[in-house]
Amino acid sequence: MDRSRVxxxxxxxxxxxxxxxxxxxRVVGPIVRDGxxxxxxxxxxxxxxxxxxxxxxxxxxxxxxxxxxxxxGWTPGADSWKRFxxxxxxxxxxxxxxxxxxxxxxxxxxxRPLALVGARDCELRAVAVLDRVLLDADRPDAQYAGRRRDTxxxxxxxxxxxxxxxxxxxxxxxQPHHGFDLRLTELHEGGHRLLVESGSELxxxxxxxxxxxxxxxxxxxxxxxxxxxxxxxxxxxxxGSDLPALLAGSASHxxxxxxAQRCLSCGNCTMVCPTCFCSTFDDTTVxxxxxxAPVETVRRQHWASCxxxxxxxxGGVPVRATIAARYRQWLTHKLETWPAQFEVTGxxxxxxxxxxxxxxxxxxxxxxxxxxxxxxxxAGRREEQP
Amino acid sequence: MNDTRTxxxxxxxxxxxxxAAMDPRHxxxxxxMSRWSDHAAGSWLACAGxxxxxxxxxxxxxxxxxxxxxxxxxxxxxTVHAGxxxxxxxxxxxxxxxxDVVALDDVRSIALDVNGVLDACxxxxxxxxxxxxxxxxxxADRLRSARLQLVDLYGRAR
Amino acid sequence: xxxxxEPVVGGIDPLTPVxxxxxxxxxxxxxxxxxxxxxxxxxxxxxxxxxxVMVWAFGVGEIPVSVSGVDDAGRFALxxxxxxxxxxxxxxxxxxxxxxxxxxxxxxxxxxxAKDRDVLVVAGGLGLAPLRTAIDELGGGGPRRLTVVVGxxxxxxxxxxxxxxxxxxxGVDVQIxxxxxxxxxDGAVGTATDVVARLGAAxxxxxxxxxxxxxxxxxxxxxxxxxxxxxxxxxxxRNMHCGIAHCGRCQLGALxxxxxxxxxxxxxxxxxxxxxxx
Numbered sequence: 001m002d003r004s005r006v007x008x009x010x011x012x013x014x015x016x017x018x019x020x021x022x023x024x025x026r027v028v029g030p031i032v033r034d035g036x037x038x039x040x041x042x043x044x045x046x047x048x049x050x051x052x053x054x055x056x057x058x059x060x061x062x063x064x065x066x067x068x069x070x071x072x073g074w075t076p077g078a079d080s081w082k083r084f085x086x087x088x089x090x091x092x093x094x095x096x097x098x099x100x101x102x103x104x105x106x107x108x109x110x111x112r113p114l115a116l117v118g119a120r121d122c123e124l125r126a127v128a129v130l131d132r133v134l135l136d137a138d139r140p141d142a143q144y145a146g147r148r149r150d151t152x153x154x155x156x157x158x159x160x161x162x163x164x165x166x167x168x169x170x171x172x173x174x175q176p177h178h179g180f181d182l183r184l185t186e187l188h189e190g191g192h193r194l195l196v197e198s199g200s201e202l203x204x205x206x207x208x209x210x211x212x213x214x215x216x217x218x219x220x221x222x223x224x225x226x227x228x229x230x231x232x233x234x235x236x237x238x239x240g241s242d243l244p245a246l247l248a249g250s251a252s253h254x255x256x257x258x259x260a261q262r263c264l265s266c267g268n269c270t271m272v273c274p275t276c277f278c279s280t281f282d283d284t285t286v287x288x289x290x291x292x293a294p295v296e297t298v299r300r301q302h303w304a305s306c307x308x309x310x311x312x313x314x315g316g317v318p319v320r321a322t323i324a325a326r327y328r329q330w331l332t333h334k335l336e337t338w339p340a341q342f343e344v345t346g347x348x349x350x351x352x353x354x355x356x357x358x359x360x361x362x363x364x365x366x367x368x369x370x371x372x373x374x375x376x377x378x379a380g381r382r383e384e385q386p
Numbered sequence: 387m388n389d390t391r392t393x394x395x396x397x398x399x400x401x402x403x404x405x406a407a408m409d410p411r412h413x414x415x416x417x418x419m420s421r422w423s424d425h426a427a428g429s430w431l432a433c434a435g436x437x438x439x440x441x442x443x444x445x446x447x448x449x450x451x452x453x454x455x456x457x458x459x460x461x462x463x464x465t466v467h468a469g470x471x472x473x474x475x476x477x478x479x480x481x482x483x484x485x486d487v488v489a490l491d492d493v494r495s496i497a498l499d500v501n502g503v504l505d506a507c508x509x510x511x512x513x514x515x516x517x518x519x520x521x522x523x524x525x526a527d528r529l530r531s532a533r534l535q536l537v538d539l540y541g542r543a544r
Numbered sequence: 545x546x547x548x549x550e551p552v553v554g555g556i557d558p559l560t561p562v563x564x565x566x567x568x569x570x571x572x573x574x575x576x577x578x579x580x581x582x583x584x585x586x587x588x589x590x591x592x593x594x595x596x597v598m599v600w601a602f603g604v605g606e607i608p609v610s611v612s613g614v615d616d617a618g619r620f621a622l623x624x625x626x627x628x629x630x631x632x633x634x635x636x637x638x639x640x641x642x643x644x645x646x647x648x649x650x651x652x653x654x655x656x657x658a659k660d661r662d663v664l665v666v667a668g669g670l671g672l673a674p675l676r677t678a679i680d681e682l683g684g685g686g687p688r689r690l691t692v693v694v695g696x697x698x699x700x701x702x703x704x705x706x707x708x709x710x711x712x713x714x715g716v717d718v719q720i721x722x723x724x725x726x727x728x729x730d731g732a733v734g735t736a737t738d739v740v741a742r743l744g745a746a747x748x749x750x751x752x753x754x755x756x757x758x759x760x761x762x763x764x765x766x767x768x769x770x771x772x773x774x775x776x777x778x779x780x781x782r783n784m785h786c787g788i789a790h791c792g793r794c795q796l797g798a799l800x801x802x803x804x805x806x807x808x809x810x811x812x813x814x815x816x817x818x819x820x821x822x
Contacts, residue, residue: 092557092559093557093559093560095560095561095602097602100642101563101584101585101642102563102602102642102644104557104560104561106557106560133789133790134790137788137789137790138788138789138803139558139788140558141558141790142557142558251815251819251822252819277790277792278791278792278793279786279790279791279792280785280791280793281559281606281785281786281791283603283605283606285602285603287603293603294602294603297602297603299559304791304792304793306792306795311783311793312782312783312793313783314781314782314783315627316628319782319783319821319822320821320822321821322821324821325820325821325822328821329795329822332797333795336798337795337797337798340798341798341800403744428727448732450727450733451733452727459726460726460727461724461725461726462724462725462726462727462729462733463723463724463733464733464734465721465731465732465733465734467732467742469742469744470742488727490727490729490730527738527741530735530737530761531734531735531737531738534735534737534757534758534761535723535724535734535735537757538697538723539668539669539695539697539723539754539755539757539758540668540669540670540695540696540697540701540723540754540755540758
């Protein structure tokens, strides 16, 4: 069977979404809602954005719509696949009083596996990070395992990186090489079309059911040009793999206090981060009518942030009481300590934390200051803008 | 048991931690103003406000530094053990004893005559330096402990 | 796909509190009790000395508690001080009540490294609880010499006095110090650090557990006495919430203390502890 084909950007995508739904997947992909690109259930290829681009800068994300038929000319918004694999709120356990003790049950796994359509390399690396944290643990996260099982991934080559992207500095690039079943590359030169390449047997099978033609050398050369042009927009900004060593002595750097003057400790960066996994568990209990005894407890998990004051509670008192301490925790966890914890880097260079920071704090610029590097891209210089 | 009156006090001084590695000539000097001192458990070595006549290098047993306030049970806030000394206020302008010092066991100490030691220090800057440094170490240890005790470490959950 | 690892679905959710019957309640001090728990269904893996469990009071919540005793039948002991809503509920438990527990979690005291060596154990306050099973194991004749220094606020706050008599009978040098006492108190008054500083002999290996300030002070004293910093072990606490390294809340630098602790080597944390707000 063919491992790479060329499909029509409208009819081909329609067929792909239809095939995945027919194969029993819950198909999730990008849509335009409330002036932004978000991820949600899609039922047709036409649900996916057309003619959309996004302007990004520290503290800024704007949707731009033009008359072009482009399908993947945007870069992601605040949403990431984390919301589907490790939801912001979820029930994890229900415990009912029973015969002087209790019985407990966990919610059943989802009835359908997920198909993620339009995932960038940064996002796939983010999923790999979550897998590392939540599945490769001594005790895997049962909820995550259920949602993650048999995920079908339709990746896309990132042809138009945004101004806050810096994936090439931290182990990534515009084109995914692992972790997908199908990879789309949108081509414009020589006719608007999508090159689809298979990354798994299952992907090849699905690809065989999509109308299209065999890919030629011309298509592959055009795809390479897309990648090369994207890389030109991604100048090296930080020595990614050296960051843990370079940041190791930074704990008492004066910069933490300086950035704390701007940081609102709002936690936006951690919420939009596709790898931030911190969470908290809350028990909600129903009591007997007279209030004397518990009847049922529901344990819910929700996203937590290291910027929350109670995140570091110890005996009722926060260990990280200052914004400087909390910002240091955030940045050093992402860029310094993560590999020691999970043998992968915690940051994928997607730029969301910078884009969605209301104070326009650029993590790359801050890290550059901390390690004494010259941030040549100039992106950090926008930090003083409102 | 050794006779407490006849033990070699010069030798005992040399073996005591407080005087460890001190110049033998200084030890000879100090031995001349030292005497054995024995205290039955429950007796006082000194009471707050007493004029400073001697300080004690503890050789055996524990003494308690005790605070007594009307209406409150006497409270031992530190114990001083063999190898340590009790009493240092005398060294700063011959101040009187600040706290009660009670023998918690049958205690044997070497009592050093305060006036004799201060006179000897006047004659020898080197001896004064030695005594100052050693007493400062005692004060620093007591201060560290007092500060740690002040925060009620153990009161909170571990 | 594309699954980077093969997910496992099914089995008992790692967050499920396993029901245990409270079979004994021993009052240690005015606000500390030791509960003995007996499994009602699933039997947890016996905790190694220094490990902790998450204890759940139905309708109240969950807290991390060090295991202070284990037996062969799956029973274990927890020594708890009443400080917050959950610990108050746990301390108020009566024989026959049911509590949840999951675990055990975390690292253990390196007992095997203590064989044929001079071992110093320093415990402050409730810090004696996670060391109790360690001393029981060591007291059986493993180390060449075993010195146990116990610090407490007042004489009536000293934990496990019966155990201490037993340890003494086994030849363990047990030294107790309190912050203040009447003259009837036959131990020392002062800090655990003072006692360590008075030992006058280096120990090959030291296990230190208690409030962080007490541990840093006592660890430094042990090192000043000649113990190699790489052989000093402390038990650290942060916001242990899930116990299984998923929730990210117990981080101390690169350590996830529920997984990489609570027992850690001093030389690996000394700088972190010096950095304010870590």
